[in-house]
Amino acid sequence: MSKLFQKEWICSLCLFAVLLVIWEVTVKYFEVPFFLLPAPSGVLTSLRDGLSEGLTSRVGFYLHTYYTVSEALLGFLIGSGLGLILGTLIAQSQFLGKVFLPYIVAFQSLPKVALAPLLIVWFGVGMMSKVVIVAMLTFFPLLVNSIAGFESVDRDLLEMMRSFKATRWQIFCKVRFPSALPFIFAGLSMAIVYSLIGAIVGEFIGGRHGLGILILQMNFNMDMQGVFSVFVVLSIIGIAFYLAMRFIERRVVFWTSRNREVIGL
Amino acid sequence: MRALFSFLYTRSALPSTLMPSFIELRNVTKSYRTMQEEDLLALQDVSFEVGKSEFVSVVGASGCGKTTLLKIIAGLIPHSSGEVRIGGSSVKGPRKDIGFVFQQPVLLPWRTVLENTLLPIEVMGLPREEYGKRALDILDRVGLSGFSDKYPFELSGGMQQRVAITRALVYDPDVLLLDEPFGALDAMTRESLNLELLRIWSDHRKTVLFVTHSISEAIFLSDRVVALTPRPGRLADVVEVDLPRPRRLDVIQTEAFGMLAKRIRSLLGIGEELGGIE
Numbered sequence: 133m134s135k136l137f138q139k140e141w142i143c144s145l146c147l148f149a150v151l152l153v154i155w156e157v158t159v160k161y162f163e164v165p166f167f168l169l170p171a172p173s174g175v176l177t178s179l180r181d182g183l184s185e186g187l188t189s190r191v192g193f194y195l196h197t198y199y200t201v202s203e204a205l206l207g208f209l210i211g212s213g214l215g216l217i218l219g220t221l222i223a224q225s226q227f228l229g230k231v232f233l234p235y236i237v238a239f240q241s242l243p244k245v246a247l248a249p250l251l252i253v254w255f256g257v258g259m260m261s262k263v264v265i266v267a268m269l270t271f272f273p274l275l276v277n278s279i280a281g282f283e284s285v286d287r288d289l290l291e292m293m294r295s296f297k298a299t300r301w302q303i304f305c306k307v308r309f310p311s312a313l314p315f316i317f318a319g320l321s322m323a324i325v326y327s328l329i330g331a332i333v334g335e336f337i338g339g340r341h342g343l344g345i346l347i348l349q350m351n352f353n354m355d356m357q358g359v360f361s362v363f364v365v366l367s368i369i370g371i372a373f374y375l376a377m378r379f380i381e382r383r384v385v386f387w388t389s390r391n392r393e394v395i396g397l
Numbered sequence: 398m399r400a401l402f403s404f405l406y407t408r409s410a411l412p413s414t415l416m417p418s419f420i421e422l423r424n425v426t427k428s429y430r431t432m433q434e435e436d437l438l439a440l441q442d443v444s445f446e447v448g449k450s451e452f453v454s455v456v457g458a459s460g461c462g463k464t465t466l467l468k469i470i471a472g473l474i475p476h477s478s479g480e481v482r483i484g485g486s487s488v489k490g491p492r493k494d495i496g497f498v499f500q501q502p503v504l505l506p507w508r509t510v511l512e513n514t515l516l517p518i519e520v521m522g523l524p525r526e527e528y529g530k531r532a533l534d535i536l537d538r539v540g541l542s543g544f545s546d547k548y549p550f551e552l553s554g555g556m557q558q559r560v561a562i563t564r565a566l567v568y569d570p571d572v573l574l575l576d577e578p579f580g581a582l583d584a585m586t587r588e589s590l591n592l593e594l595l596r597i598w599s600d601h602r603k604t605v606l607f608v609t610h611s612i613s614e615a616i617f618l619s620d621r622v623v624a625l626t627p628r629p630g631r632l633a634d635v636v637e638v639d640l641p642r643p644r645r646l647d648v649i650q651t652e653a654f655g656m657l658a659k660r661i662r663s664l665l666g667i668g669e670e671l672g673g674i675e
Contacts, residue, residue, distance in 0.1 A: 288503045291473060295497040296517040296568075297490075306516065310507050387506040387548060 170357040178361035193365050199341035200331050201369060203259055207266020208327040212320060214267070215274030222275075223282030223312075224304075236275065244268045245333050252338040262334035262342070269330040270323035274316065281315025282308055314388050317381040324373045328366065418446035419604045420470065420572065425479035427465055438629035439465050442479070445623055445635055447606055452598055454607045454615035455623045456661060462630030463608045464500075467576050470606065471497050483572060493521060496565030496603075498575040502557035504549040504564075510536065511545035514564045521568060528567055535563045538600070539593060555579075555586040562594070566601065573603040577610065588646060591618060595644065612665075613649055616640070616657050624664040633664040 152172050158164070159171040166174070185192020222228045248265050255261035285308050293303045335344025343362050350358035382391045427440040439462040447453045457463050469476045470483070472490045481488040483495070504513045514532040518525060536545055539559040549557055558578055565573060575594075579587040595618060598605055609615050615622045616638055624633040638657060640648055648654055 286503070288499060288501055289505070292497075292499060292503045293520070294473060295471060295491050295495070296520040297493055298520045302520050306519070307505065310505070387550065 167354040167356055170360055174357040175360040175364065178355075178357040179364055182358070182361055182365070193343075193346075193362075196341055196343045196346045197365060197369065199259065200328075200335065200343040203262035203331040203334065203342065204266055204327040204373075206259075207263040207330060208270050208323055210263065211267030211270030211327075212274040212323045215271040215319070215323075216278050216316060219275040219278030220282065220309075220312075223279045229279070236272075240272050240276065244272075245330070248333055248337050252334070257338040257340060259341075262331050262339065265334040266327045266330035269326040273319040273322040273326065277315045277319030277322075278312060281312030284315060285311040314385050317377075317385050321374070321377050321381070324377050325370065328370055328373065332366070417449055419449040419451070419484060420447040420606065421480075421482040422446070422470070423480040423482075425466070425469060425481060426477050427462065427469060427474075428477050440469075440476075441629045441631050443625070443630065443632050444479075445632060447604055448620075449604055450602045451621070452595075452605045452607065452619050453621050453623060454609055454619040455625060456609060456612055456615045456665065457625030457630060458627045458665060458667075459610055461625045461627050463610075463625060464576050466625070466630065467497075467574050467606065467608050471495050471574050473497070493568065494571045496568070496570040496573045498558075498561050498565045498573070498578045500577045500580055502549070502554075502561040504557055504560055506549055509546050509548055510541065510552070510560050513549065513560055514567050517564060517568050523568060531569075532563060532567045535566055536560075539563055539597070553586075555582050555590060558582065558590065559593070562597070566597070566603075569601075571604060573598075573605045575605065575607045577608055579614075580610070587614075592646070594618065599643070612658050612661050613654075616654060616661070617644060617646075617649060622657075622661060624661055627666070636661055636664070 156172050159169060170178075182191070182193040185194070187194045189195060222232050245265070247268065251264050251268075252261045255264050289307050289311065290303060293307055298306070331342065332344040332347075335342040336348060339345050343366060347359055347362050350356075350362065385391055423444050425440060425443045426438070429437045429439055431437050443466060445453075455463050455466060465474065468474045470481055470488065472488045472492055472495070483492065505516065508516070511529070511532060514536065515525065515529060518528040518532075533542075533545060536542060539562060541556060541559055541563070544552065544556065549560070552560070562575075562578070579590050582590065591614060594607075597603075607615070607618055612622075619638050622636045622638060624636065625631065626633050636657060640651075640653060640657075
């Protein structure tokens with residue numbers, strides 16, 4: 133907890149406060165029209181209004197947050213899960229790696245959000261299409277990182293295992309998979325960020341619920357205060373996702389130097 | 398007490414021909430295929446024997462194939478021709494009667510010291526409780542009592558290498574192969590680990606083959622020293638070390654030690670080009 137009170141943190145918070153004050157004063161002093169840039173005080177009002185709505189209200193945050201977070205998390209689980217499984221399988225054989233490599237490179241260089249309109253046609257305007265978009269976005273970081281992780285295994289560790297007559301499966305469980313974990317977690321950290329992007333982009337293209345839909349509606353009504361208040365909600369969700377991921381990573385991959393410092397080992 | 402067991406220490410004074418050979422190498426040759434499709438000869442016609450419970454070192458310049466030779470004996474890499482036998486049976490792959498200590502500790506960073514030493518026990522499917530006690534006992538004797546729950550990154554290099562030695566001893570192999578295990582350590586740590594290794598050897602009665610590029614380390618530790626020529630590695634000679642045991646570090650200053658070192662240096666062709674310096 134002492135980290136919270138370190139100098140850098142205090143400076144960051146002060147800078148944030150100063151920026152808010154400058155923003156507020158600028159908007160008020162130059163009388164910037166509300167449909168161009170709302171004042172922070174106005175954003176705060178919209179935020180309070182949105183939060184005080186009922187759980188199922190279509191103008192409140194809760195219902196839309198539920199949809200967006202569900203789409204993001206479900207897509208993240210499916211996409212990163214498949215990416216991890218396929219990456220792990222490909223990494224076990226050089227032959228498979230060479231067969232799949234051209235496809236991986238081709239798909240990876242394609243901006244996946246370009247497929248979003250097509251996916252809305254295929255899977256409808258409901259949650260399903262967003263889950264598929266998120267799964268596609270989160271699939272590749274895990275595929276690429278798990279392959280890189282398995283390739284990064286220290287040759288000396290493998291030779292050490294061979295000296296005990298270890299089987300392929302024993303080497304996989306006891307050395308290869310744990311060695312790949314830091315890379316896999318790097319992929320997961322990337323994928324969790326992509327998951328929110330995928331859900332919002334999917335909602336922009338077509339849907340009934342979600343924070344992306346709420347942004348579109350508010351934008352259409354020139355309710356810029358509202359749009360900015362949804363930005364605040366989205367950043368809080370994004371930060372929560374990232375922190376949850378780091379929390380898990382620190383406990384699972386505790387031996388890497390970047391996690392060792394944090395838990396004080 | 399020491400007098401009672403003095404036969405253990407004087408045993409090495411026996412001519413090696415009287416000891417039954419345990420590791421046998423017959424005309425072991427190893428050639429590599431390089432990227433340029435050329436055959437590169439790493440080892441040529443290496444033959445020697447190591448007796449049961451004998452401590453033998455292999456010395457040679459870097460790149461002479463010492464490590465290759467040791468890994469061939471361990472069954473980790475195949476040889477091109479010739480034969481390697483341990484305890485009468487031909488080596489065809491890794492074996493459970495060999496403990497191998499690598500140049501680096503190669504510990505698993507996500508396992509504690511104790512879990513690292515029990516890795517071979519898990520892999521070989523041996524009873525964990527029984528060998529857990531044995532592991533703690535060996536850790537105790539290499540000076541790591543109280544460190545069993547630490548992670549490798551909390552240990553110094555010397556301590557990590559002690560864990561690696563414990564891991565190689567825990568399943569009680571007949572043969573201990575060490576590939577320059579202390580090469581990456583500072584001189585003082587190295588000397589104390591050499592003494593510890595001798596103590597472990599006299600406690601456990603393993604057949605030890607020790608690869609090093611340090612001539613004095615080889616003489617200090619061994620019953621016999623195998624000298625290899627520079628690439629391709631050929632057997633220059635096997636030198637009998639008739640220094641009494643137990644040895645203390647000051648044996649290095651004795652004249653007999655100096656003569657042995659001089660003999661091995663000349664076998665390796667070191668110092669000849671320096672003959673003219675005044």
